[in-house]
Amino acid sequence: MSYVPGQPVTAVVQRVEIHKLRQGENLILGFSIGGGIDQDPAQNPFSEDKTDKGIYVTRVSEGGPAEVAGLQIGDKIMQVNGWDMTMVTHDQARKRLTKRSEEVVRLLVTRQGLQKAVQQSMLA
Amino acid sequence: MQDRLHILEDLNMLYIRQMALSLEDTELQRKLDHEIRMREGACKLLAACSQREQALEATKSLLVCSSRILSYMGELQHRKEAQVLGRTARRPSDTGPPDERSPCRGTICISDIRIPLMWKDTEYFKNKGDLHRWAVFLLLQLGGNIQDTEMVLVDRTLTDISFQSSVLFTEAGPDFELRLELYGACVEEEGALAGAPRRLASKLSNSLGRSSGRRVRASLESAGGSGGSSAASPILLPTPAVGGPRYHLLAQTVLTLASVQDGFRTHDLTLTSNEESPAWLPLYGSVCCRLAAQPLCMTQPVMSGTLRVQSWGQVHGILKGTNLFCYRHPGEANAQEDPLFTIAINKETRVRAGERDQTLGAPLTLSISNQYGGDEVTHTLQMESRGALQRWMEALWQLFFDMSQWKQCCDELMKIEVPPPRKPPPALAKQGSLYHEMAIEPLDDIAAVTDILAKREGPPLDVPPHWLALFTEKLPTSKLPIHAPRSPSPPRACPGPRATPWGRPRTLSLDAAPRGRPPLPPRSSSSSSSGSGSPAPRQRSPPAQGFRAKARPWLQSPV
Numbered sequence: 001m002s003y004v005p006g007q008p009v010t011a012v013v014q015r016v017e018i019h020k021l022r023q024g025e026n027l028i029l030g031f032s033i034g035g036g037i038d039q040d041p042a043q044n045p046f047s048e049d050k051t052d053k054g055i056y057v058t059r060v061s062e063g064g065p066a067e068v069a070g071l072q073i074g075d076k077i078m079q080v081n082g083w084d085m086t087m088v089t090h091d092q093a094r095k096r097l098t099k100r101s102e103e104v105v106r107l108l109v110t111r112q113g114l115q116k117a118v119q120q121s122m123l124a
Numbered sequence: 125m126q127d128r129l130h131i132l133e134d135l136n137m138l139y140i141r142q143m144a145l146s147l148e149d150t151e152l153q154r155k156l157d158h159e160i161r162m163r164e165g166a167c168k169l170l171a172a173c174s175q176r177e178q179a180l181e182a183t184k185s186l187l188v189c190s191s192r193i194l195s196y197m198g199e200l201q202h203r204k205e206a207q208v209l210g211r212t213a214r215r216p217s218d219t220g221p222p223d224e225r226s227p228c229r230g231t232i233c234i235s236d237i238r239i240p241l242m243w244k245d246t247e248y249f250k251n252k253g254d255l256h257r258w259a260v261f262l263l264l265q266l267g268g269n270i271q272d273t274e275m276v277l278v279d280r281t282l283t284d285i286s287f288q289s290s291v292l293f294t295e296a297g298p299d300f301e302l303r304l305e306l307y308g309a310c311v312e313e314e315g316a317l318a319g320a321p322r323r324l325a326s327k328l329s330n331s332l333g334r335s336s337g338r339r340v341r342a343s344l345e346s347a348g349g350s351g352g353s354s355a356a357s358p359i360l361l362p363t364p365a366v367g368g369p370r371y372h373l374l375a376q377t378v379l380t381l382a383s384v385q386d387g388f389r390t391h392d393l394t395l396t397s398n399e400e401s402p403a404w405l406p407l408y409g410s411v412c413c414r415l416a417a418q419p420l421c422m423t424q425p426v427m428s429g430t431l432r433v434q435s436w437g438q439v440h441g442i443l444k445g446t447n448l449f450c451y452r453h454p455g456e457a458n459a460q461e462d463p464l465f466t467i468a469i470n471k472e473t474r475v476r477a478g479e480r481d482q483t484l485g486a487p488l489t490l491s492i493s494n495q496y497g498g499d500e501v502t503h504t505l506q507m508e509s510r511g512a513l514q515r516w517m518e519a520l521w522q523l524f525f526d527m528s529q530w531k532q533c534c535d536e537l538m539k540i541e542v543p544p545p546r547k548p549p550p551a552l553a554k555q556g557s558l559y560h561e562m563a564i565e566p567l568d569d570i571a572a573v574t575d576i577l578a579k580r581e582g583p584p585l586d587v588p589p590h591w592l593a594l595f596t597e598k599l600p601t602s603k604l605p606i607h608a609p610r611s612p613s614p615p616r617a618c619p620g621p622r623a624t625p626w627g628r629p630r631t632l633s634l635d636a637a638p639r640g641r642p643p644l645p646p647r648s649s650s651s652s653s654s655g656s657g658s659p660a661p662r663q664r665s666p667p668a669q670g671f672r673a674k675a676r677p678w679l680q681s682p683v
Contacts, residue, residue: 034680043678058680090679097683 009086012115013078013108018069020103029097029105030064031057031071036090046074048112054078055085055093057109075109140193143200152203156196163189176311180259180369181275187307187371188272191263199268225522227298227529230419232266233540234302234379235290236388237273240408243280255279257311258405260374265303266293277311278405292542298419298529302379304411306393307371308403372403377411381531384417386538416538421445421526423537427519428457432506439464441505443519445537446470448492467503468494470535471527475520477513488513 020027035044037053046056057075060067077085080096088096097105137160144153166189170182262273273287293302375393383391390412397404422445431441431450439450442457449463457463469492476491488507493500507513527534 029683032680032682034678036679039679040676059682090681094681094683 030061031066032059034058079108237287237413239285260308263305417533
C-alpha cells in the first residue's frame, strides 16, 4: 500500500455499507478511527507503510453496525460516500463519517491481503 | 550661538524654578526639580556616550524629561493665572448648583500595546541586504502625568512593534484623555555620515541602497537646517548634541473612556510622518491595546454601617462596586468571609426612601428594588437614625452618579496588574535570529544543537526529536514526515481565542528569536484542523519552531 508521490494511488478495495445506529441523540457507527495528514504516521500500528497518513480503523465495537457490515480492525478507509479519505485531517475524517443527515455510509476500504485474495481468485 | 542658547536655557530654568517657588506648591516644585536634575544627567550621559544604543536611550530619557518639564510648566502657568484671577475677583461667583457632584477618580491601565507594521516589498528585495533598524518608544500622557514605555528595536523581520510593559495612571477622571505618541529614530547610518564632508556624503548617498540613501539625504538636509531640535520647543529646551540621534514623531492618537474595554481592542493612529522623514516606519495605521479602567467606587467601599434588613435582622452592610454586602458583624467582613447575603446595585436598581407600611411605624427605611427576570425583588433596609439615612442615600446617589459617568467600567471590575518597577535597560544585545546563534563546531555536533535549542526554548526535549532519526539510521529509506505547511499570517488586529486572561493573541516574528517567555502560537493559524468541535490544543505545531517536532499521541476517535 505504499505509494510514490506524484503517481496515482491504486488499491483493491472492498465496499462496506454501514447503517448507523441511533443511540439517543447520536447516530453511531461503532468503530474508531486513527490517522490523518495532521497526525504522526509513525505511530500507526496498522499501516504497512509508516509514512502513510491515511485513515485507519483502530477498533470495532462488538455487535455494532460496523462489525455487522463487515468492517475489520486495521482497514484503511479510502472513501466515504464518495468523499476521499486519503488526504484529510483527522477531524475532517471524523466529520465526514458522522454527518447527522446521513443514515447510511458507504465506505471503500482496503486491507492487506485483499490484493493477494483478488489475484488468487483470478488464478483459480 | 551655542553660548547664547546655553544662557537662554539657564535663564529659562531659573524662571521655572522661581515660578514654582512663588506658588509655594511643594509637590510640584519637588517634581520639577527632580525632572530638571534628570534632564541634566541625561544631557551629560548623552555627551559621554560612545555607542549608538546608549545614545538612543539617553536621548529618549531627555525627551521624556523635557516633555514632563513642559507639562509641569503648563500646570504652573495655569495655577499662576488662577491665583492672579482669584485675587482680583473678590466676590465668590456662583459656580453652579451647590451640590454639584464630581465623579470618583479611577486608575487607568494600558497594556499589551502592539502596533502592526506593513513592510513593502522594496524592503526585502531591492535593499542590497542591509538591515535597517529603528528604535521606537511610546510616550503616554494623561493630564499632567507623562510616562514612557521601554525602547524597542524594530527591523524588517518584525511584523509588529510590541511593548511588553504596561503603564498605570492613577487619579484619572472619567473624562480623561490619554494621548499616545510614537517616537522613532534610526539606529545606524545616520551618524556615520554626519561628520563626512558634504560632497563625499552626497556621493555616498547616491551609491547606497534606495531607502538608506533617501534617509541619509533627508538627515543631511535636516542636520544643516534647524540644528538638532527635539520634539519639544527648540528655544526653551534645546538639546545639546547635534550629531546625536534624533527622535521623530511618527504617529499619535488620543484614547478616552469610549475606548476602555476589558479586552484587546484596535484603535486608529494618526500618522504624522511621511516617507521623506528620516525615521519613517511603514505603520499600518492602527494600534492594538488593552485599556482598562478601575474607578475607585468599584474597588473601595463607598459606605458601611449597621442596617436592619427585613427577614434578616441586624446586619453590617458594606456598599462597594455593584453590590451591597451584608455581614453578620463587622469582624466578618475583615476576615474575608462570605457575606450573609448580597444585594445587587447597578444601573437598573431603583432606590426609594420612606415608609413602606405606615402601620408598622418604621420611619427610617430605604427600599432597594431589582429586576430578576420577570420578578421584582425588593429589600427594605431600616436605618438607625435620620443622619444614617441621609448618609446612605447620599452614598447611593453618588454611586449611581459614578456609574453613569464611568459607564462600561462599572459593569464588572476590570483586572489591573500593578506592573513591577521597570528594570534599567539591559546591555542591548544585537537582536538576531536563531541563525546567528547556530555557530556549531564541529558542524554535525547534535549535542551542541540540542543544547542551544534547550537554552532557548526552556524545558529539554523529553522525547528524541524526529530529525534525530536521520542521524541514528533508524529509518534509512523513509523521508521525514513533512507537516502540512501553515500560512504564518499573524492575526491582523483582531483578537483570537484566549491565550492570556484577557485574550491577547501573540504574534511571532518571521525569523526573529522568541523574546523572554516562550511564545504561545497564534491559535488562528492552526486552521488546518478546521475543528469547531474538537478542542484546538490537540493540533499545536508552532510555525516558527521549525524542526522541533514534539511527539504527540496518535489520535483515535470513535465514530
